[in-house]
Amino acid sequence: MIRIDGVSHRIGKAPILHDITTHLPEGRLTALIGPNGAGKSTLLRLIGRLEPLQQGRVSVAGRDIAATPTEDLARVMAILGQQTSIASRLRLSELVGFGRWPHHRGRPTAHDHARVAEALEAFALTPMADRFLDEVSGGQAQRAHIAMAFAQDTDWLLLDEPLNNLDMAHARALMGRLRDLVDRQGRSVGLVVHEINYAAAWADHVIAMKDGRIVAEGSANEVLTEDVLSDLYDAPIAVASHQGRPLVLHHV
Amino acid sequence: MDKRGLSILLALAACLLLCAGLWMFQGLGGGNRGFILSLRASKLAALVVVAFAIGVSTVLFQTVAANRVLTPSIMGFDALYVLLQTLLVASLGTAGFASLPPGPKFMAEIALMTAMASLLFGVLLLKGSRDLPRMILTGVILGVLFRALSSFVGRILDPNAYAVVQSVSFASFNKVQPGLLPFAAAITALACLAAWRLAPRLDVLALGRDPAVSLGLRHRGTVLQVLALIAVLVSVSTALVGPVSFFGLIVAGLAHGLMRSTRHAALLPAAALSGAILLVGGQWLFERVLDQGATLSVVVEFAGGLFFLYLLLRGHIR
Amino acid sequence: MRPTPALAVALAAMMLVSMTIGAASVDLVHAFGDPRTMLVLLESRLPRTLAVALTGAALAVAGVLIQALVRNRFVGPDTAGTAEGAALGLLAITILWPASPLWLRMVAASVSAMATTALFIAIIRRLPVREVMLVPIAGLVLSGVLGSVVTFIGWQTDLMQYIGTWLFSGEFSGVISGRYELLWIAGGAAVLAWFAADRFAIIGLGDQVATGLGLGTRAVLRLGLAVVAVVTAMVVTTVGMIPFVGLVVPNIVARIMGDNLRRTLPVVALSGAVLVMACDLAGRLVIHPYEVPAGLILGGVGSVLFLWLLYRRPRHG
Ligand SMILES: Nc1ncnc2c1ncn2[C@@H]1O[C@H](COP(=O)(O)OP(=O)(O)OP(=O)(O)O)[C@@H](O)[C@H]1O
Ligand SMILES: [Mg+2]
Numbered sequence: 001m002i003r004i005d006g007v008s009h010r011i012g013k014a015p016i017l018h019d020i021t022t023h024l025p026e027g028r029l030t031a032l033i034g035p036n037g038a039g040k041s042t043l044l045r046l047i048g049r050l051e052p053l054q055q056g057r058v059s060v061a062g063r064d065i066a067a068t069p070t071e072d073l074a075r076v077m078a079i080l081g082q083q084t085s086i087a088s089r090l091r092l093s094e095l096v097g098f099g100r101w102p103h104h105r106g107r108p109t110a111h112d113h114a115r116v117a118e119a120l121e122a123f124a125l126t127p128m129a130d131r132f133l134d135e136v137s138g139g140q141a142q143r144a145h146i147a148m149a150f151a152q153d154t155d156w157l158l159l160d161e162p163l164n165n166l167d168m169a170h171a172r173a174l175m176g177r178l179r180d181l182v183d184r185q186g187r188s189v190g191l192v193v194h195e196i197n198y199a200a201a202w203a204d205h206v207i208a209m210k211d212g213r214i215v216a217e218g219s220a221n222e223v224l225t226e227d228v229l230s231d232l233y234d235a236p237i238a239v240a241s242h243q244g245r246p247l248v249l250h251h252v
Numbered sequence: 253m254d255k256r257g258l259s260i261l262l263a264l265a266a267c268l269l270l271c272a273g274l275w276m277f278q279g280l281g282g283g284n285r286g287f288i289l290s291l292r293a294s295k296l297a298a299l300v301v302v303a304f305a306i307g308v309s310t311v312l313f314q315t316v317a318a319n320r321v322l323t324p325s326i327m328g329f330d331a332l333y334v335l336l337q338t339l340l341v342a343s344l345g346t347a348g349f350a351s352l353p354p355g356p357k358f359m360a361e362i363a364l365m366t367a368m369a370s371l372l373f374g375v376l377l378l379k380g381s382r383d384l385p386r387m388i389l390t391g392v393i394l395g396v397l398f399r400a401l402s403s404f405v406g407r408i409l410d411p412n413a414y415a416v417v418q419s420v421s422f423a424s425f426n427k428v429q430p431g432l433l434p435f436a437a438a439i440t441a442l443a444c445l446a447a448w449r450l451a452p453r454l455d456v457l458a459l460g461r462d463p464a465v466s467l468g469l470r471h472r473g474t475v476l477q478v479l480a481l482i483a484v485l486v487s488v489s490t491a492l493v494g495p496v497s498f499f500g501l502i503v504a505g506l507a508h509g510l511m512r513s514t515r516h517a518a519l520l521p522a523a524a525l526s527g528a529i530l531l532v533g534g535q536w537l538f539e540r541v542l543d544q545g546a547t548l549s550v551v552v553e554f555a556g557g558l559f560f561l562y563l564l565l566r567g568h569i570r
Numbered sequence: 571m572r573p574t575p576a577l578a579v580a581l582a583a584m585m586l587v588s589m590t591i592g593a594a595s596v597d598l599v600h601a602f603g604d605p606r607t608m609l610v611l612l613e614s615r616l617p618r619t620l621a622v623a624l625t626g627a628a629l630a631v632a633g634v635l636i637q638a639l640v641r642n643r644f645v646g647p648d649t650a651g652t653a654e655g656a657a658l659g660l661l662a663i664t665i666l667w668p669a670s671p672l673w674l675r676m677v678a679a680s681v682s683a684m685a686t687t688a689l690f691i692a693i694i695r696r697l698p699v700r701e702v703m704l705v706p707i708a709g710l711v712l713s714g715v716l717g718s719v720v721t722f723i724g725w726q727t728d729l730m731q732y733i734g735t736w737l738f739s740g741e742f743s744g745v746i747s748g749r750y751e752l753l754w755i756a757g758g759a760a761v762l763a764w765f766a767a768d769r770f771a772i773i774g775l776g777d778q779v780a781t782g783l784g785l786g787t788r789a790v791l792r793l794g795l796a797v798v799a800v801v802t803a804m805v806v807t808t809v810g811m812i813p814f815v816g817l818v819v820p821n822i823v824a825r826i827m828g829d830n831l832r833r834t835l836p837v838v839a840l841s842g843a844v845l846v847m848a849c850d851l852a853g854r855l856v857i858h859p860y861e862v863p864a865g866l867i868l869g870g871v872g873s874v875l876f877l878w879l880l881y882r883r884p885r886h887g
Contacts, residue, residue: 386880
C-alpha cells in the first residue's frame with residue numbers, strides 16, 4: 001500500500017496541494033483523475049520522491065520514502081514522469097536497459113539482458129531497438145519509456161499519463177498489460193489518466209482531484225458518477241453503463 | 253565495452269605514444285642531449301596532465317549539466333580559480349605568497365577552490381536546471397564578474413599583485429612551473445581514477461534528474477561529487493596553463509563522435525587521450541615545424557569557439 | 571518624480587565633481603581668475619568629463635537599438651561582436667596602410683564593426699530554437715572568436731599594445747582635449763537614432779508588424795546597424811570598450827518606463843551617462859591618487875546588475 005499522510009505542497013508561494021491524506025491500495029490498479037492543474041502530477045512526483053516532500057509523510061509498502069535510501073526505493077517502485085525528456089542521445093535498447101540499473105548498478109548480467117529483451121518485446125519495440133530515441137515516433141518513444149519502467153521490475157509502478165501519444169490499439173494493449181501485471185503477478189499500479197473511460201474500464205480504484213484536494217475516491221462505480229464528474233470538470237457529463245462498468249459520455 | 257570502442261581507445265593510445273615519441277626525439281641534435289630530453293619530458297608531462305584534466309573535466313561537466321555545448325570555463329570555473337588566487341595574493345601580500353612552498357600552497361588553493369565551486373555551482377546546477385539557458389548565462393556572467401573582481405582587487409592592491417593576476421589570466425602552454433608538476437600530475441591521476449570509478453553512475457546521471465532519481469541514483473550527492481572533481485581538475489589546468497575556454501569542447505565533441513556511445517567508461521578515456529594527442533601533436537607542429545610555439549592556445553580557442561557556434565546553429569544546445 | 575530632470579540634475583552634479591577631482595586640486599569658484607587652473611580645466615578635466623558623459627549616453631542608446639534589432643533584451647554592443655569588429659577594422663587598416671589619415675581609420679573601424687554585427691544578427695536569425703538566452707550566449711562566443719582573431723593578428727604584427735587599449739577595460743585617464751572629439755560623432759549618431767525612434771520601436775515589435783505597418787524593415791535595420799557600429803567604433807578607438815552599459819541601462823529603463831523609444835531614449839542616454847560617470851568617479855576616488863579604469867568598475871557593477879535582471883521576478887505572473 002502507498003500511504004499519503006497530510007501532504008501539503010507549495011511552489012514558491014503558491015499552494016499546490018492542501019493536506020492530502022489517502023492511499024493507493026495494494027494489488028490494485030489505481031487511476032488518478034482530475035482537470036488540468038489539479039495537482040495529480042505533483043502528487044505522483046512526491047510519491048516517487050522526484051520532488052522533495054515539504055510537509056506530511058508518504059510510505060510505499062511500509063517504507064517511509066523520506067527515510068529509505070533512494071536505491072532501495074528504486075527496487076520497490078518505478079515512476080515515469082509526465083515530461084519524459086532524456087538528456088542523452090540513446091538507442092531504445094539502451095534506454096530500456098537503464099531500467100535494470102537499480103538491480104545491477106553498472107554490471108548487467110545475462111538475466112538483466114533477458115529482462116530488457118522481454119520488455120522490448122512486450123511493447124513491440126524489438127524491430128526498432130537499435131534506433132535512437134529521436135529517430136522514432138512520439139508514441140514509440142513513449143512506449144520505450146514505459147518499457148524502461150516495466151523493466152525495472154518493481155512491485156509498484158507509477159505512471160503519469162502513460163497513454164500520451166499512444167494510438168487506440170497500443171493504449172488498450174498497455175492497459176491490458178497493466179491489468180495483467182496486477183491480476184497475475186500481484187503488482188500494484190498507479191496512473192494518471194485523462195481519458196476517463198480508460199479509468200472506467202480498467203481501474204479498480206479511482207482518486208479524483210481538483211485544485212490540490214481530493215474530491216472523491218473509491219471504486220470506479222462509486223466515483224465515476226454524473227454528480228461527481230460534472231462537479232469535477234465543471235461541465236454537465238452524462239454517464240451510461242456498459243458491461244457493468246460506467247461509460248462516460250463526455251464527448252457529446 | 254564493445255570491441256569497436258576498445259580498438260578505438262587502443263588506436264588513440266598508440267597515436268599518443270607516436271606524438272610523444274616525435275615530441276621527445278625529433279630534431280634532438282648533438283648538443284646537450286640529457287638536458288634537452290629532460291626539458292622536453294617535463295613539458296610533455298605538463299601537456300598530458302593538462303589535456304587529461306581538461307578532457308575529463310569537460311565530459312564530467314557536460315554530464316552534470318546535461319548539455320553537450322558547455323565547458324567548465326564557459327561557466328566561469330577558471331575565473332573563480334583566478335579570483336581565489338588573487339584574493340590569496342591580496343591577503344598574504346606578494347612576498348608572502350611567493351615565499352610559500354609551491355606544493356602545499358597549490359593543495360590549499362585546490363581545497364579552497366573545491367569548496368567554493370561545489371557551493372556556487374552546486375546551487376546553480378541543482379536549483380537552476382529547470383531553466384538551462386538562464387543557468388548558462390548566469391555562469392557566463394559570473395565568469396565576467398570574477399574576472400572583473402580579480403583585476404579590481406589586483407589594481408587596488410599593488411602593481412606586483414596585478415602582475416601575478418595578469419600572468420594567470422591568459423592561456424599559454426609555455427609557462428608551466430616545473431615545481432607544480434609532480435603535485436599536479438598526482439592530483440590529476442587521482443581525480444581521473446575517481447571519475448572512472450564513478451562511470452556507471454555518470455551514465456545514469458546523464459539521463460537527466462528525474463530519470464536518475466527514479467532509478468535510485470543519489471542525485472544530489474553524485475552531482476556534488478562530480479562538481480568537486482571538476483573543481484580539482486580545473487584548478488590543475490588553470491594553474492598550469494591558465495584559462496582555456498573552448499578546448500574542452502573540441503575534446504568532448506571528439507570523444508562523443510569517436511566512441512558513438514554514452515558510456516562514460518568509454519567517453520572519459522577517449523576524451524583524455526584525444527585531448528593529449530591534440531595538445532602534444534599540436535605543440536610539436538606549432539613549435540618545431542611552424543616555429544610559432546606561442547600561438548597554439550590562440551588557435552585552439554579560435555577553433556573551439558567556431559565549433560561552439562556550429563553546435564549552436566545545429567541546434568545541439570538543449 | 572519625473573525621471574528626466576532628476577537624472578539631468580544628477581548628471582550635472584557629477585560632472586561638476588568630475589571637474590574638481592584629479593592630481594591637481596581645482597577650485598571651481600576661483601578658477602576664472604587663475605590661468606593655470608583654467609588650462610587644467612579646459613585641456614584635461616572638461617574633455618574627460620565630456621568624454622565620459624558622451625560615451626555613456628551613446629553606448630546606452632546603441633544598446634537600445636541593438637536590443638530592438640535582435641528583439642532580445644540580453645544583448646548589448648559589447649556582446650554582439652561589435653567592439654571586436656571595430657578593432658579588427660582598425661587593425662586591418664593599420665597594417666595595410668600605416669600612414670592612413672584618421673578619418674579613414676574611423677571609417678574602416680565603423681564598416682568592419684557593422685559587418686561583424688550583421689554577422690551576429692545573421693547567426694541568431696538562424697538559431698534553430700527560439701530560445702531567449704541563446705542569443706546572448708551566441709553573441710559572447712562570437713565576440714570571443716573575433717577577439718582571438720584580433721589577438722592573434724596583434725601578436726603576429728607586434729600591435730598588441732594598441733589592441734590592449736581598444737579591447738580591454740576602457741578608461742578615461744588618457745583623455746585630453748584633442749583626443750576625445752571623435753566621441754562627438756558617437757553622440758551625433760545617438761541623436762540621429764532619436765529622430766528614427768518610432769521606426770526602431772516598431773521594428774522591435776517584429777517583422778510582421780513592421781511590414782503590416784508599411785515599414786521597410788531593411789532600411790531601418792541598416793540605419794540601426796550603422797548607429798550601433800559608429801558609436802562602438804568611436805568609443806573603442808578613443809577610450810576602449812566599456813562593458814555592460816548598453817546591456818543593463820536599456821533594460822532598467824524599459825522596466826520602469828516601457829518601450830516607447832521616443833519617450834525613453836533621452837532617459838536611456840542620461841542614465842547611461844550617469845552610470846558611466848559614477849563608475850569613472852568611483853574609479854578615480856577608490857585608490858586616489860591612482861585610478862581604476864571605469865571599464866573595470868563597470869565589469870563588476872554591470873555583471874551584478876545583469877544577474878539581478880536575469881533573476882528578478884517578472885512583474886506579472
Ligand atoms: N514548476 C512550477 N512552477 C510553478 N507552478 C507549477 C509548477 N509546476 C506545476 N505548477 C502548478 O501546480 C499546479 C499542479 O500542477 P500539476 O502538474 O500537478 O497538475 P496536473 O494535475 O498534473 O495537471 P495536468 O493534467 O495538466 O498534467 C498547477 O496549477 C500548476 O500551474
Ligand atoms: Mg500532470
